[in-house]
Amino acid sequence: MLLQEGSAKMAKEEFKSLEVYETGPTLTFSMGPQHPGTGHFRMVITVVGDMVVRCDPDPGFVHRGEEKMCEYKTWITNIPHLERPAILDSAGMTYPYVLAVEKLMDIEPPERAKYLRVIMAELQRICSHLYWLGLMGVFAGHATMYMWCFGDREYLVDLTQLIGGQRITHSYFVPGGVRNDAPPKVPRELVKDFSRYYRMILGKDYPGGEMPEDFRKYVLAVCDFFDARLDEYYPMLLDSPIFIYRTKGIGILKREDAISLGVVGPVLRGSGVKSDTRIDEPYDAYPYIKFNVPTMDGCDSYSRMMVGYYEMKESVKIIRQAVEQMPEGPVKLKQHPVTIKVPAGEVFASAEAARGQCSFYIRSDGTDKPYRVKICSPSFRNLIAMPYLIRDVRIADIPIIYWSLNYWPVECDR
């Protein structure tokens, strides 16, 4: 089908016939940092006609020196500022830090805390992916998807708020567990609102009559709703010919390139590499939960989006299992709430954040503050792919490639 053939391939042939690559007049300009698509990030782009010859990413507009800041703050008070680089995915950002400090201290959180952490991390992964998918809709000229994603995201963010107290930056994880247990009940008004929404969107009542107020059952209800919604997303955006035409064959990152460049997350899995920290180096409650790691062999923007879509499905599965398996018991070790002692040593710990593997290298000198904290954030590791992907494409394809990398400037700059 003509529509599904990539535009990049066609453009390349057209380009060759022009034969201006070496000799033609070039134009260099900046895309960003005040561009609605790129966020606080600039690309210096050189073009011949409207074909991009060279792309030089220039991050750093939102660099806040998180690593230096860590050296001035104590072990626990580092948490609120460490989750700021990726506010949509604050759990994924603090998860490896908390794991690393726990490894240094040689402690293990209680069982219930492990499950609560998994639920929180997966909720935020879905929220982050919905943001990704919704904005991808905008980039591809499909505003309906944007509205749908942000409307449904609200009920998942509400769950985050119920557990952690805040919609996005909750500072919920601490070394030794989580800060509070999940609430036993959901506010009645929210349940009423959600059941009305459920009926309106899915066109049927919640199976089994009234929407439950019990927290566990409510989470399962939201999972059911969201699963049904995801099935509607597929024909709406991901099977839409317009979207396929815009994304298929655009921004091809081959499997071996993906490995040698060291990219992570959906970008890596979209290139057909089956790698996920949750499976490779399982932490917390992930070993007890069954789920798949979706991969796609297309290596293009479309595959990366599809991986994101399937990951949401897997996340729903994980949340369901975690809620069902979650044992009763304490959620935090007995310790001082804000002052903890961490022995000297060094550690390298990773966790799977929404945008990919996030790793922390921490060196402690035995004082109340870390000696050095290095954040290997997923966006920073995906940044290197940008000059390789944004080359020999049209200017109009830059936003698609850029956003299919799920790049978050703040997370990259830290």
Place this chain on the structure above:
Amino acid sequence: MSILRDAKRTLMPIYAGLKHVFLKPYTIKWPYENIPNLPDEGYRFDPKAGIGYPGSKGRHLLYMEKCTGCGSCDLTCQNIAEAITMTYGFDVVTVLDEKCYEYFKEFRPEIVEALDAILGSFSAEPSCIQYNSLSSFFWTPTDVKQIIKVDGRYEIKLNLEPIFDVRAVEVLYQKVYPGVKKLKVTGWELGKLEAATESASVELSKQDLTVSVLVRKIDMGYKQNRRSFFPSVDYGRCVMCGFCVDACPFQALEMTNEFELSALSRRELIYTPSMLAKRPEEFNITGVPPELNVIERARMVFRRLVW
């Protein structure tokens, strides 16, 4: 077939859009409608069990009868946002002697000028005497009632609610000094200046008149906190992480589900202990939202009727 399928997929968003014309919108018309998804409770922490209770992390709630002024919250916040400052409560008093009081009764221009300047620099502050001109000050009975005779001197208390700050000198410099500067131009001389943490005073004299402004600490009468030392929170800096609540060993600090904290200036975002001690239902900082026009009101009625 594929063309048919493609056409269907292309038209789907249009169909969905049309469908949603007749469905309830995602958005909530806040502040005209209530927000349904707020947790009922605020975040609390039990220091004995060492664990928090789930709840919304909104504005703080301070229990003055539990707070001992230990400053654990301040110490924790120093490492996070530097939003919490431990403060004393202060009164600002203008002291007149017998002769000045007589002149004051008689509207002598010199003394009127002095009080005018001091009050003028003060009236810009929230929670102080609302002052427009001196005549209104004289003839408002509530204000005149504030003149008390102590040890043969007359004291006029300028603030209605205690002013919270770190040091008395700061209050003097920030709130009284602009007025004093004005008086210097008109021939008043700066006399004895006393500056300390717990009290501060400045003496002003012109010819035979002497007016002094005194800033003194209030004892708020809490048994567990004899120094009356309480935290105040700057919401221009606070990140609402709630670690100050965790750090409090006496359960004196809690969070509420109030999130409507917007203000017109940075200074209004600094919440004093007496403001923090009020429950959200007693406390209404946000003004009345602007009125809706006819079309918007009709829409609201439509929303309520249909959904």
Place this chain on the structure above:
Amino acid sequence: MSLSDVGEILARLIEDLKKKFGDKILEVNVEPKKITKVLVAPECIKEVAEYLKSEWALDYIKGVTGIDLSRLPNMAQEVLEVIYHVGSLSSEALKAVTLSLSTKISISDPVMPSLTSVWKGAEMHEREVYEMLGVNFKGHPDLRRLLLPEFWSDKPPLRKDYVAPGRER
């Protein structure tokens, strides 16, 4: 994969490295679950890296850390340590392995060979270490500032003698 397997593989890897390079491996720091670090001299780091990539299939770069060790209590050294955290994706058995290959260079003359020819993905990481700690990577294709502004003229900010403004006390 269970942890004991990972430990076994790493033990074998280090044994192999010791046999192959002998004295060139200066120090080995193995802490199960935490970190496995191999310290080599800066002159032979490229050699070791190439060996690791070709023989052990460690082809996936996870990050490059630079540390200023001059304020470490009890064991302060006037050196910068540069650590390459590498893993493997082409070998199933090595997926859970992270090896930290490190080297120490003097703080007054911080020069070391770039490993971008071994791990292509190290390019941005090395640029970050260059601007944050002032390490000069010889043979790097494009050693420019990355996150800091171009007009930055102060000390490299992650060195310990640089004090963040407002944090002097």
